[in-house]
Amino acid sequence: xENQTDFILLGLSSDPQLQIFFFLIFSIIFLITVxxxxxxxxxxKIDPSLCVPMYYFLSHLSFxxxxxxxxxxxxxxxxxxxxxxxISFTFCILQMFCTLLLGVTEIFLLSAxxxxxxxxxxxxxxxxxxxxxAICTYLVLGAWLIGLLSATINTVPILKLHxxxxxxxxxxxxxxxxxxxxxxxxxxxxxxxxxxxxxICGLGSFLPTLVSYVHxxxxxxxxxxxxxxxxxFSTCSSHLIVVGLQYVTGMSQYxxxxxxxxxxxxxxxxxxxxxxxxxxxxxIYSLKNKEVKRAxxxxxxxxxI
Numbered sequence: 518x519e520n521q522t523d524f525i526l527l528g529l530s531s532d533p534q535l536q537i538f539f540f541l542i543f544s545i546i547f548l549i550t551v552x553x554x555x556x557x558x559x560x561x562k563i564d565p566s567l568c569v570p571m572y573y574f575l576s577h578l579s580f581x582x583x584x585x586x587x588x589x590x591x592x593x594x595x596x597x598x599x600x601x602x603x604i605s606f607t608f609c610i611l612q613m614f615c616t617l618l619l620g621v622t623e624i625f626l627l628s629a630x631x632x633x634x635x636x637x638x639x640x641x642x643x644x645x646x647x648x649x650x651a652i653c654t655y656l657v658l659g660a661w662l663i664g665l666l667s668a669t670i671n672t673v674p675i676l677k678l679h680x681x682x683x684x685x686x687x688x689x690x691x692x693x694x695x696x697x698x699x700x701x702x703x704x705x706x707x708x709x710x711x712x713x714x715x716x717i718c719g720l721g722s723f724l725p726t727l728v729s730y731v732h733x734x735x736x737x738x739x740x741x742x743x744x745x746x747x748x749x750f751s752t753c754s755s756h757l758i759v760v761g762l763q764y765v766t767g768m769s770q771y772x773x774x775x776x777x778x779x780x781x782x783x784x785x786x787x788x789x790x791x792x793x794x795x796x797x798x799x800x801i802y803s804l805k806n807k808e809v810k811r812a813x814x815x816x817x818x819x820x821x822i
Contacts, residue, residue: 523603524680524699528596528689529784540597543590546796550586553799554579556813564812570648571637572809574630575802577657578759581623582795588615589690589791596689609691614672616692616791620767621718622664627760628722628729629656634753635729639736663721667714674710678702692787719764726760755801762797766790 529539557579561572592612596602604612636647671693681701688695693711697704733753740746766789803809 522680522684523605524609524691525685526596526602526604526689526691527685527687528593528602529788536597540594543597543792544594546792547586547590547594550590550792550796550799551583553796553803554583554586557799557802557809558583560809560812564815567808567812570633570653571630573653574626574633574657577660578623578626578630579799581619581626582798584615585619585623586792586795588612588619593689604691609686609696610672610675612691613675613693613696614668616690617668617671618664620664620790621667621714622660624718624722624763624767625660625663626657627756627763628726629653629660630756631726631729631760632656634756635733638733638753663718667718671707671710671714674707678704678707688787689784690787690791695783719767723764730757755806758801759794759798762794763790766794 528536530536558576561567561576561579589612592604592608596604633648633653636644640647675693675696678697678700679702680699684699686695686699693707697707697711730753737746737750737753766786803813
C-alpha cells in the first residue's frame with residue numbers, strides 16, 4: 518500500500534508558453550485521431566462493399582488506435598493546463614497497462630493484415646477459403662489475448678516496486694520504461710520480463726509480416742502487366758507504411774538498452790507511436806485506398822455517387 522501515492526509527470530516542457538502551444542497542437546491531433554478512426558470504423562460498418570477481411574482488420578486497427586490516443590492524450594492535455602502535473606498510482610498503472618495491451622494488440626493486428634494481403638495476392642483463387650470468417654475472428658481474438666497476456670505479465674511486477682523521493686516520472690505519460698527508471702527497487706526482473714516480451718512479441722509479429730511481404734513482392738514482380746503490378750503495390754503500400762511507423766518507433770523504445778536512453782529522444786519516439794501514428798493511420802489508409810475513398814464519398818454524398 519505504500520506505493521499508493523501520486524506521481525508527477527514532468528511532461529514535454531515546463532515553459533508555460535510552450536505548454537499552451539503543445540495544448541493547442543495535441544488537441545487538434547486528438548480531434549483528428551478520434552474523428553478519423555471513428556469515420557473509418559463507421560464506413561466499414563455501413564458500406565457493404567467493405568465487408569471483406571481486409572477492412573474487418575482495418576476497423577479493429579482503427580478502434581485500437583482510437584483507444585491508444587484516448588488512453589494518453591486527454592490526461593496529457595489536462596497536465597498542460599495544470600501547475601501540479603500529478604497522476605494517481607492507480608491511474609498510472611492503468612495507463613501503463615492499457616499502453617502495453619493496445620501496443621501489442623496493434624502489432625499482431627498488423628501481422629494479421631499482412632497475412633490477409635499474402636492470401637489475397639499469392640492465393641487469390643483460395644482467398645475466400647483461407648480468410649474465412651472464423652479465421653479472421655481467431656486472428657483478431659488472438660491479437661487481443663496476446664496483448665492482454667503481455668500487459669498483465671509486465672504489470673504484476675510493477676505493483677511490487679517502491680518509488681522513492683518525489684515520485685517524478687520524466688515523461689508525459691506512464692509508460693513502462695520511464696516508470697522503471699523512477700523506481701528505487703531492484704528492477705532486474707522487470708527489465709528481463711520487458712525485454713523478453715518485447716523480443717517475443719516483436720519477432721513473433723514481425724517475422725510473419727516479413728515473410729508475408731517477401732512472398733507478396735515476389736508474386737507481384739511476376740505479374741506481366743504494369744497496371745497489375747501498380748494496383749497490387751498500391752493495395753499493399755499503405756499497410757507497409759503503417760507497419761514501418763509502428764515497428765521502428767515501438768521497438769526502438771522498448772528494446773533499446775537503458776544506458777543509451779535520452780529523455781528527449783524517448784519522448785519524441787513516444788509521441789510518434791502513441792499520438793502521431795494513431796492519427797496518421799486513417800489518413801494513410803484513406804488516401805492510399807480507392808475503396809475507402811469511394812465509400813467515404815458515398816457516405817458524404819450518397820445521392821450523386
